[in-house]
Amino acid sequence: MLKDFEKKKREDKDALGEEIKKLRERLLAQQQLLRDEKLPVMVLIEGWSAAGKGSLIKELISEIDPRFYNVVSPPRIPESELRLPFLHQYASAVPENGKIAFFDSGWMDSAVAGFMHHEITKSEYRHRVRQINEFERQLRNSGYLIVKIFLHIDKEEQFERLHALAEAPQTEWRVTREDLWQHKEYKRFMEAFDDFMEKTSDTAAWHILDGSRKKTAVRDALKLLVDRIDRGLADGKYIGEPYEEEFPLKDMPKLKDVDLSPTISDDDYKKELKKLQSRLSELHNMIYRRKIPVILCYEGWDAAGKGGNIRRVAYPLDPRGFDVQPIASPLPHELNRQFLWRFWTRLPRTGHITIFDRTWYGRVMVERLEGFCSEKDWRRAYNEINEFERTLTDWGAVVLKFWIHIDKDTQLARFTDRQNTTEKQWKITDEDWRNREKWDLYEDAVDEMLSLTSTKNAPWYIIESNDKKYARIKTLKIIVKALEAACDDHFRQIVS
Amino acid sequence: MLKDFEKKKREDKDALGEEIKKLRERLLAQQQLLRDEKLPVMVLIEGWSAAGKGSLIKELISEIDPRFYNVVSPPRIPESELRLPFLHQYASAVPENGKIAFFDSGWMDSAVAGFMHHEITKSEYRHRVRQINEFERQLRNSGYLIVKIFLHIDKEEQFERLHALAEAPQTEWRVTREDLWQHKEYKRFMEAFDDFMEKTSDTAAWHILDGSRKKTAVRDALKLLVDRIDRGLADGKYIGEPYEEEFPLKDMPKLKDVDLSPTISDDDYKKELKKLQSRLSELHNMIYRRKIPVILCYEGWDAAGKGGNIRRVAYPLDPRGFDVQPIASPLPHELNRQFLWRFWTRLPRTGHITIFDRTWYGRVMVERLEGFCSEKDWRRAYNEINEFERTLTDWGAVVLKFWIHIDKDTQLARFTDRQNTTEKQWKITDEDWRNREKWDLYEDAVDEMLSLTSTKNAPWYIIESNDKKYARIKTLKIIVKALEAACDDHFRQIVS
Numbered sequence: 005m006l007k008d009f010e011k012k013k014r015e016d017k018d019a020l021g022e023e024i025k026k027l028r029e030r031l032l033a034q035q036q037l038l039r040d041e042k043l044p045v046m047v048l049i050e051g052w053s054a055a056g057k058g059s060l061i062k063e064l065i066s067e068i069d070p071r072f073y074n075v076v077s078p079p080r081i082p083e084s085e086l087r088l089p090f091l092h093q094y095a096s097a098v099p100e101n102g103k104i105a106f107f108d109s110g111w112m113d114s115a116v117a118g119f120m121h122h123e124i125t126k127s128e129y130r131h132r133v134r135q136i137n138e139f140e141r142q143l144r145n146s147g148y149l150i151v152k153i154f155l156h157i158d159k160e161e162q163f164e165r166l167h168a169l170a171e172a173p174q175t176e177w178r179v180t181r182e183d184l185w186q187h188k189e190y191k192r193f194m195e196a197f198d199d200f201m202e203k204t205s206d207t208a209a210w211h212i213l214d215g216s217r218k219k220t221a222v223r224d225a226l227k228l229l230v231d232r233i234d235r236g237l238a239d240g241k242y243i244g245e246p247y248e249e250e251f252p253l254k255d256m257p258k259l260k261d262v263d264l265s266p267t268i269s270d271d272d273y274k275k276e277l278k279k280l281q282s283r284l285s286e287l288h289n290m291i292y293r294r295k296i297p298v299i300l301c302y303e304g305w306d307a308a309g310k311g312g313n314i315r316r317v318a319y320p321l322d323p324r325g326f327d328v329q330p331i332a333s334p335l336p337h338e339l340n341r342q343f344l345w346r347f348w349t350r351l352p353r354t355g356h357i358t359i360f361d362r363t364w365y366g367r368v369m370v371e372r373l374e375g376f377c378s379e380k381d382w383r384r385a386y387n388e389i390n391e392f393e394r395t396l397t398d399w400g401a402v403v404l405k406f407w408i409h410i411d412k413d414t415q416l417a418r419f420t421d422r423q424n425t426t427e428k429q430w431k432i433t434d435e436d437w438r439n440r441e442k443w444d445l446y447e448d449a450v451d452e453m454l455s456l457t458s459t460k461n462a463p464w465y466i467i468e469s470n471d472k473k474y475a476r477i478k479t480l481k482i483i484v485k486a487l488e489a490a491c492d493d494h495f496r497q498i499v500s
Numbered sequence: 501m502l503k504d505f506e507k508k509k510r511e512d513k514d515a516l517g518e519e520i521k522k523l524r525e526r527l528l529a530q531q532q533l534l535r536d537e538k539l540p541v542m543v544l545i546e547g548w549s550a551a552g553k554g555s556l557i558k559e560l561i562s563e564i565d566p567r568f569y570n571v572v573s574p575p576r577i578p579e580s581e582l583r584l585p586f587l588h589q590y591a592s593a594v595p596e597n598g599k600i601a602f603f604d605s606g607w608m609d610s611a612v613a614g615f616m617h618h619e620i621t622k623s624e625y626r627h628r629v630r631q632i633n634e635f636e637r638q639l640r641n642s643g644y645l646i647v648k649i650f651l652h653i654d655k656e657e658q659f660e661r662l663h664a665l666a667e668a669p670q671t672e673w674r675v676t677r678e679d680l681w682q683h684k685e686y687k688r689f690m691e692a693f694d695d696f697m698e699k700t701s702d703t704a705a706w707h708i709l710d711g712s713r714k715k716t717a718v719r720d721a722l723k724l725l726v727d728r729i730d731r732g733l734a735d736g737k738y739i740g741e742p743y744e745e746e747f748p749l750k751d752m753p754k755l756k757d758v759d760l761s762p763t764i765s766d767d768d769y770k771k772e773l774k775k776l777q778s779r780l781s782e783l784h785n786m787i788y789r790r791k792i793p794v795i796l797c798y799e800g801w802d803a804a805g806k807g808g809n810i811r812r813v814a815y816p817l818d819p820r821g822f823d824v825q826p827i828a829s830p831l832p833h834e835l836n837r838q839f840l841w842r843f844w845t846r847l848p849r850t851g852h853i854t855i856f857d858r859t860w861y862g863r864v865m866v867e868r869l870e871g872f873c874s875e876k877d878w879r880r881a882y883n884e885i886n887e888f889e890r891t892l893t894d895w896g897a898v899v900l901k902f903w904i905h906i907d908k909d910t911q912l913a914r915f916t917d918r919q920n921t922t923e924k925q926w927k928i929t930d931e932d933w934r935n936r937e938k939w940d941l942y943e944d945a946v947d948e949m950l951s952l953t954s955t956k957n958a959p960w961y962i963i964e965s966n967d968k969k970y971a972r973i974k975t976l977k978i979i980v981k982a983l984e985a986a987c988d989d990h991f992r993q994i995v996s
């Protein structure tokens with residue numbers, strides 16, 4: 005009897021080994037197909053402390069060619085030191101097309117552990133859950149496959165594992181206070197994990213795997229992954245439909261109705277400039293100390309005066325506390341990722357100012373009009389951008405967006421001047437003339453963009469720039485006012 | 501009399517303003533020329549606390565188009581937390597061709613302040629000075645213009661400035677304990693600055709500017725910068741001559757003399773593999789706790805078995821503590837910088853392992869043979885690489901380099917097998933066949949590379965891989981032995 009039992013056990017074990025081997029071979033074959041189809045895959049492995057996340061990943065990657073995957077395991081640096089939005093470390097690690105990224109715990113851990121450790125409030129937790137749903141949906145909509153695994157062990161199993169780790173001198177250091185506390189609060193953590201998973205399975209389902217038997221977990225994870233990839237390959241790269249969420253919007257005029265006649269006298273300009281720059285310098289100091297991040301976005305017609313405007317804003321700032329990010333056409337490794345990736349990776353730290361000279365709005369202007377993305381892509385972008393900016397303002401950022409506006413005649417005069425002035429010739433290219441021919445198409449696109457993305461939290465300002473000096477003063481005034489308000493808010497939060 | 505005096509003073513001030521304006525215009529005109537000539541410029545601004553480094557940079561950049569420059573001001577994170585070589589933050593911030601980077605204090609501060617604050621020993625300080633000289637020379641040799649400014653104020657001036665900052669409630673926070681301590685130890689700092697500047701003016705001269713009068717300092721800095729750029733533009737992009745330094749080298753056989761017959765039986769392979777992987781797993785744990793960084797470099801013939809070898813090494817490692825960096829052809833933004841930049845930015849943190857699947861040695865193999873760089877460039881690279889690797893081992897890294905070796909017949913057999921096996925076809929490209937035709941040229945290049953870069957601190961190992969299993973066991977043994985030794989050394993350092 006016992007002999008038969010043992011035999012059966014051995015056979016089962018062999019069969020499991022065989023199954024794993026076959027699944028690994030399938031995964032190996034899929035590598036190349038993923039590359040051909042340019043499908044990016046994100047595998048999130050979350051779970052209990054000591055559930056075996058690391059060794060599961062080890063088994064998953066063991067046969068994959070290193071060119072096709074990477075493992076993301078965020079360093080445990082407190083957010084207060086990172087000084088970036090909590091999603092930043094994940095958003096900046098999304099894989100390129102055709103590659104797999106394994107996240108060794110990720111956004112779930114950031115949200116749940118953050119809340120359980122009282123690092124964030126209940127309302128911040130809710131914000132994070134919403135941001136996570138948006139993040140996953142945006143990735144899904146631009147073709148990412150997302151596979152989410154939760155590795156589960158029960159309280160006794162966790163006790164035994166932590167105990168075993170803590171007993172052996174060579175592994176004892178691995179057991180952290182957080183692990184012990186999680187074990188002590190097992191029941192509350194269980195509720196929190198459950199709550200989180202319930203609220204975040206819209207885009208990608210959660211798969212709970214039994215972590216108590218390692219080999220079975222490996223088999224199940226491999227099977228899940230291989231099946232999902234097969235399905236993804238069969239369906240082809242997914243492009244999401246446009247969707248609309250109600251964002252509170254500011255009313256914006258049509259560009260053609262904007263009065264471009266305002267001017268300023270030279271004397272007033274000098275006086276105002278000096279006063280505003282000096283105030284801005286003080287405010288820069290304040291936002292630095294209050295750790296408020298500031299994001300200034302510049303868009304506008306060619307030759308509208310963006311560069312000179314930016315320089316007047318930048319001049320009073322301490323160079324240690326700001327940077328200007330000129331945005332050109334995306335590079336190959338940028339094109340190979342979701343379109344917001346190259347902006348996630350350029351965000352300021354808290355207390356710093358980043359000035360974007362052109363922005364993510366390229367998606368609904370040049371990329372739309374030149375056909376660099378599909379219609380679904382740019383139509384979806386309005387909401388994706390609104391969500392992205394809300395993530396930034398939720399984090400505490402001041403986000404201001406300027407459309408530097410001129411009329412067609414003024415542009416012609418400035419183009420001609422650039423053409424005829426040696427030192428300015430580099431500023432004018434054939435592309436500028438070509439864009440000019442599409443003025444009306446651009447105007448429609450800009451009108452649509454302004455009307456759909458001027459949210460209350462990240463509003464657009466149209467800056468009349470036929471008189472560049474007037475434009476600079478107006479921009480500076482808006483910035484100064486917004487920073488004053490942000491510092492006031494911050495003050496109120498502290499005293500309330 | 502007084503009236504005349506006042507008039508003269510006003511005239512001088514106006515003249516200075518006029519001069520600054522003209523210099524700014526020249527700098528503005530140079531922007532475009534720098535871009536056309538693809539000249540990168542690095543401006544290092546060092547100096548006393550409160551000497552006005554930040555505001556000098558502010559004045560220098562005020563008219564430059566943001567597309568042409570950026571300001572690098574490293575966050576004040578202790579090196580023990582950064583866990584990277586001290587030069588990393590500067591080496592990873594070198595500008596692209598055609599752009600200017602302003603460093604708001606940099607490698608001088610890291611070396612001198614580190615030493616004065618007793619964060620590094622005298623001998624580490626000397627290493628840093630040497631590394632800095634190598635860093636500057638390497639950049640200079642690949643065409644970078646380097647301008648170094650030290651902003652000087654005397655002790656009384658510093659006292660007044662720190663005092664003024666500390667007195668005003670809005671600036672008081674800016675005065676740090678380090679500033680006060682520097683002031684207290686003014687004389688010793690002066691000697692240390694002097695010593696540093698004396699030892700680091702071979703590649704790029706130091707320019708000491710009087711920081712006590714702001715406008716004059718701006719004028720002088722602008723003049724210096726504009727003159728250096730003019731000269732750089734006139735001379736054209738500099739390409740450095742090859743140079744040779746004596747590194748202690750390990751004797752290497754010629755590839756043709758390597759006996760490729762060794763094999764291992766399947767049984768021995770399985771036994772050894774298990775034993776070595778299990779030991780490697782333990783050692784990974786140890787190097788993590790001792791914070792020893794490990795860099796494993798793989799080069800070898802196409803189809804030599806690099807991938808499978810890497811997988812066997814990676815398998816026992818905790819995925820949270822290692823990564824594999826597959827190195828393909830450089831991307832545009834990588835080509836636009838010194839060739840080691842893309843490796844500086846891929847280094848492991850202390851306690852982590854990075855496996856490079858192909859490496860910086862591409863410079864003296866494919867780039868040499870395909871003419872992707874000039875002869876001077878690849879000839880210089882032997883020494884540049886030796887210096888780079890010494891910087892890594894000085895930092896405490898274990899650097900091991902493997903040449904995975906097979907003969908021509910074995911390659912042909914494997915190519916043919918890949919060609920005929922559907923799942924393996926992606927692994928073989930026309931380029932592989934073309935490279936094969938150049939076998940003899942490659943063999944000469946590899947022989948030269950092995951003989952010139954197998955330093956005692958970062959040696960090459962030739963891995964006989966006609967039998968892939970034998971190759972894996974040999975590689976694992978070398979790694980295990982080296983990590984054992986590194987842990988021993990570390991232990992000795994602690995107890996001695």
